[in-house]
Every structure is written in structure tokens, then in C-alpha cells.
Amino acid sequence: MPGNWPRQLERRLRGRYVFSAAGPPIPGGVVTFRGRRIVAVGDDRGAAGLEDLGNVALLPGLVNAHTHLEFSDLDRPLGQAGIRLDEWIRLLMDRRRSRANCHPEGTRRGLEECIRTGTTTLGEIAQPAWPVDAFEAATIQAVVFLELIAARAESVAPALALAEDHRQVRPSNRWLPGLGPHAPYTVRLELLDRVVALSAARRIPLAFHLAESREELELLATGTGPMADFLRGLETWDPGVAARATRPLDYLRRLAAADRVLVVHGNYLDGEEIAFLAQNQARMTVVYCPRTHAFFGHDHYPLSPMLAAGVPVCLGTDSRASSPDLSILAEMRAVSRKHPAVDPRIVLELATLCGAKALGLEREMGSLEQGKCADLAAVALPDWDSPDPYELLLDSELPVVTTWHNGEQVFPRPESR
Ligand SMILES: [Zn+2]
Incomplete structure (x- = not known):
């Protein structure tokens, strides 16, 4: 392919399978796009001008609904597997203190890694000094959730001012504003309620970490435990951040008034909370971060109960x-490995269409359908055959080999070939 492919020329890509996330896998399927839009998805009708990509799966560009890219320069997670969340947060705070508050190089590396691994849409949690230019320059669609923290009463007004500023920044096409009140143990209820109201009034999505650890639940219920002990040692903390005898459901009820909510983790949501999320499925999505969940050694993730109840779930890597x-x-x-009972068709949707819906971008992204953005990932497939094409995709370690965003090949860069 020439490096300077004319943007308006029609391109027709064929793979061994096309997984559109809008229908069954298409053997020998072809995706046709013109400029930045998909114009057709279907069988190979034998017409001329096909680019046969060989033994690959063509997927919609992947959606990573939860990242903190500032830590993307880390070679490995902080601490040992199974570390308690409060101990890990201590390491994270040390890491942040050891360098500039928001490490632009880490963010840039993270954006590159996402693009290289087939992600075309991103939900990023950013610090107030986040590197806007890195997102402006990146060939990826981002929703940037500004992290908001106020455990003390006097921190509420400054946090609200940050939230107002963030939504007033005139975003480029590359990123859209979102609000990221952090978690029950760092966000006072008066801030949470104001941010929820701002989300509803301005139609901005909101992301909130909730029910992540047992220690968080203990803190909410009794005000005691390892998380409470850790937080009490912090100068910026105030035990008045959360009322006693509360639980994630109390937070879900408040969050439900927002325009659109990503409930991040939800590792310890109970049956009543899952039922509440199902009732509010039009505006609430849970973000499951499978390998982060495994790193902390949490209890088995309630994915099947959530899906059975009709709770929208999408995927994130976390940082x-x-x-x-x-x-x-x-x-x-x-x-696929941890939840073998979940239909692989659903696994693909969690990573594509469900993430796009969670971010409010499903009309443009998340599936290979006529009229949507030409965001695609090509994944190498093994040489063996299977009656179930999803097995070729999921029972394999083969990587993404090419990524397209808005009809443009963004990995590998054509000029770097
Ligand atoms: Zn997070």
C-alpha cells in the first residue's frame, strides 16, 4: 500500500473472518470504507480492488473504557499480586510524588500502546494538569474524565471550579469532556451531588470508582478497617467524607441522576445493587477491568449475574x-478464560459496542456497520481451523497487526513500514 493513500478513495479490506459486533462472523468478509466512513460490510462478491489481508480477523476498533494513562511508563504493576488496595494506593501516591504530577511522557506512551493494540476509543481518567496536546495529537477518540477529589469540606469549591473549567474547554474532535469524581472515600457527597447535576445539565458522562474492595465496603458500613486506617493518616482526608452505615447502593441512587455513568469496577456489588443497575441500564454501565481484578485477587467477578440481569458491562484495562x-x-x-459460560459473541460486544454506548459514542463507533466511523483492528489468527470462529480469536495469543481510525491506518504507520 502506498504511504499517502488518497483519503477519499474507497478501500475494500478482506480478512479470514469479519467480526462486526452487529451480526455473526462473516467468513472471507469484506469491509469497505470511503474516507472516514464505512460504506459496506459483507461477503466478498468478487469485485475488483480488494486488499486481501490474509489470515486475520477484522474487528471494530476496540474500546478501552477505563485507563489512567499517566502510569503507562511502568513496566509492571506496583506491588505484588494480591496486594490490598490501601497498600497499593500508598505505592501509587509515592510514585506520583516522585515525579511531576501528571507525567506527559507516560500518557503519550499509553496512547501509542492503545493504538498499537487495536484500541480506537478510550475513556481516560486525567489529573487536572493533564497533557491536552498529547490527546490533540493522538489518532484515537478519547473521552477525558477529569479526576475530582474532595474529602474535606474546603476542597469542594475548588474541585467544582475544576469541573466547570473542564467542560468549558472547547474540545477538539479528538477528545470529549467527562467528569471523574474519584470514589466514595475521596469525594464528599455534596461534591458528588453537584457533579451529578452538572453531568445532567450539560449532558457530560461521569465515571466513579465504586465497590472496588471489601475494605471500601467496610469503611462505608462502619468507618473502620484497613482503608479507614490508611486514609486517617493522610493530611487531606476527613472521616466526614462519607456518612456511616452506607453502601454502594446509596451511591448508585445518587449517580442515577447523571446524564450517563460509568461505574468503574463494581467488584463487590450485591444482588440488590445489580438489580438497581439493570433498572437504570439506559444510563449506567459497569466497567469490568479483568486483569486488574485478578491482580488484586478479588472474589470471583459477578459478570454472569450482571449480564443475566441485563446490566450493561464494558471493559477497561485500568492503568x-x-x-x-x-x-x-x-x-x-x-x-473468555475466567467466564467460559459467557457467550464469546458477548465478550466481543463488551470490548466494542458496550464501551461505545457507555461513552455515548455508539452512533459513530463500536461496530462495523454502514455509516459508522471506519475504526478497525486486524488480529492475526492461528493456522488451525475451528467450527467456532470465536475460538480462533479468543483461544490464541496472537496480536493486533493493524489498526485503522477514521479510515486512516494508524498502526503501523504507513511511513514506518
Ligand atoms: Zn481507575
């Missing part, structure tokens, strides 16, 4: 501080 890398394909394979 390299708790995940070995930023590959959503690897997360799909982890889901």
Missing part, C-alpha cells in the same frame, strides 16, 4: 500500575 499492559484484546481473552 499499568495494576495491569500488565493496555491491551483490550488481552482483556477479552481473560474474560
Whole structure:
């Protein structure tokens, strides 16, 4: 392929299988796009001008709904597998203190890694000093959730001012604003309620870490335990951040008034909370981070009960501080191994269409369908055959070999070939 492919020329890519996330796998399928839009997805009708990519699967560009890219320069997660969340947060805070608050080089490396591993849409949690230019320059669609923290009453007004500023920054096409109140133990209820109202009034998505650890639940219920002990040692913390005798359901009820909510982790949501999420499925999605969940050694993830109840679920990697890398394909394979009862068609949807819906981008992204953005990932397939094409994709360690975003090949860069 020439490096300077004319943008308006029609391209027709054929793979061994096309997995559109909008229908069954298509053997020998062809995706046709013109400029940045898909114009057709279907069989090879034998017309001229095909680019046969050989033994690959063509997928919609993957959606990583939860990252903290500032830590993407880490070679391995912080601490040992099975570390308690409060001990890990201590390591994370040490790491942050040891360098500039928001490490632009880490973010840039993270964006590159996402693109290299087939991700075309991203939900990023960013610090107030986040490197806007890195997102402006990256060939990926991002929703940037500004992290908001206020455990003390006097921190609420400054956090709200940050939230107002963030949504007023005129975003480029590359990124859209989101609000990221951090977690029950770092966000006072008065801030949470104001941010939820802002989300509803301005139609901005919101991301909130919830029910991540047993220690968080203990803190909410009794105000005691290892998480409470750790937080009490912090100058910026205040035990008044959360009322006693609360639980994740109390937070879900408040969050349900937002325009759109990503409930991050939800590792310890109970049956009543899952039922509440199902009732509010139009605006609430749970983000499952499978390998981060495994790193902390949490109890078995309630994926099947959530799916059975009708809760929308999507996938995230979380950061390299708790995940070995930023590959959503690897997360799909982890889901497939840990939850063999989940239909592989659903596993693909979690990594594509469900993430796009969670971020409010499903009209443009998340599946290979006529009219949507030409965001694609080509994944190498093994040489063996299987009656179930999903096995070729998921029972394999073969990588993403090419990524396209808006009809443009973004990995590998054509000029770097
Ligand atoms: Zn997170």
C-alpha cells in the first residue's frame, strides 16, 4: 500500500473472518470504507480492488473504557499480586510524588500502546494538569474524565471550579469532556451531588470508582478497617467524607441522576445493587477491568449475574500500575478464560459496542456497520481451523497487526513500514 493513500478513495479490506459486533462472523468478509466512513460490510462478491489481508480477523476498533494513562511508563504493576488496595494506593501516591504530577511522557506512551493494540476509543481518567496536546495529537477518540477529589469540606469549591473549567474547554474532535469524581472515600457527597447535576445539565458522562474492595465496603458500613486506617493518616482526608452505615447502593441512587455513568469496577456489588443497575441500564454501565481484578485477587467477578440481569458491562484495562499492559484484546481473552459460560459473541460486544454506548459514542463507533466511523483492528489468527470462529480469536495469543481510525491506518504507520 502506498504511504499517502488518497483519503477519499474507497478501500475494500478482506480478512479470514469479519467480526462486526452487529451480526455473526462473516467468513472471507469484506469491509469497505470511503474516507472516514464505512460504506459496506459483507461477503466478498468478487469485485475488483480488494486488499486481501490474509489470515486475520477484522474487528471494530476496540474500546478501552477505563485507563489512567499517566502510569503507562511502568513496566509492571506496583506491588505484588494480591496486594490490598490501601497498600497499593500508598505505592501509587509515592510514585506520583516522585515525579511531576501528571507525567506527559507516560500518557503519550499509553496512547501509542492503545493504538498499537487495536484500541480506537478510550475513556481516560486525567489529573487536572493533564497533557491536552498529547490527546490533540493522538489518532484515537478519547473521552477525558477529569479526576475530582474532595474529602474535606474546603476542597469542594475548588474541585467544582475544576469541573466547570473542564467542560468549558472547547474540545477538539479528538477528545470529549467527562467528569471523574474519584470514589466514595475521596469525594464528599455534596461534591458528588453537584457533579451529578452538572453531568445532567450539560449532558457530560461521569465515571466513579465504586465497590472496588471489601475494605471500601467496610469503611462505608462502619468507618473502620484497613482503608479507614490508611486514609486517617493522610493530611487531606476527613472521616466526614462519607456518612456511616452506607453502601454502594446509596451511591448508585445518587449517580442515577447523571446524564450517563460509568461505574468503574463494581467488584463487590450485591444482588440488590445489580438489580438497581439493570433498572437504570439506559444510563449506567459497569466497567469490568479483568486483569486488574485478578491482580488484586478479588472474589470471583459477578459478570454472569450482571449480564443475566441485563446490566450493561464494558471493559477497561485500568492503568499499568495494576495491569500488565493496555491491551483490550488481552482483556477479552481473560474474560473468555475466567467466564467460559459467557457467550464469546458477548465478550466481543463488551470490548466494542458496550464501551461505545457507555461513552455515548455508539452512533459513530463500536461496530462495523454502514455509516459508522471506519475504526478497525486486524488480529492475526492461528493456522488451525475451528467450527467456532470465536475460538480462533479468543483461544490464541496472537496480536493486533493493524489498526485503522477514521479510515486512516494508524498502526503501523504507513511511513514506518
Ligand atoms: Zn481507575
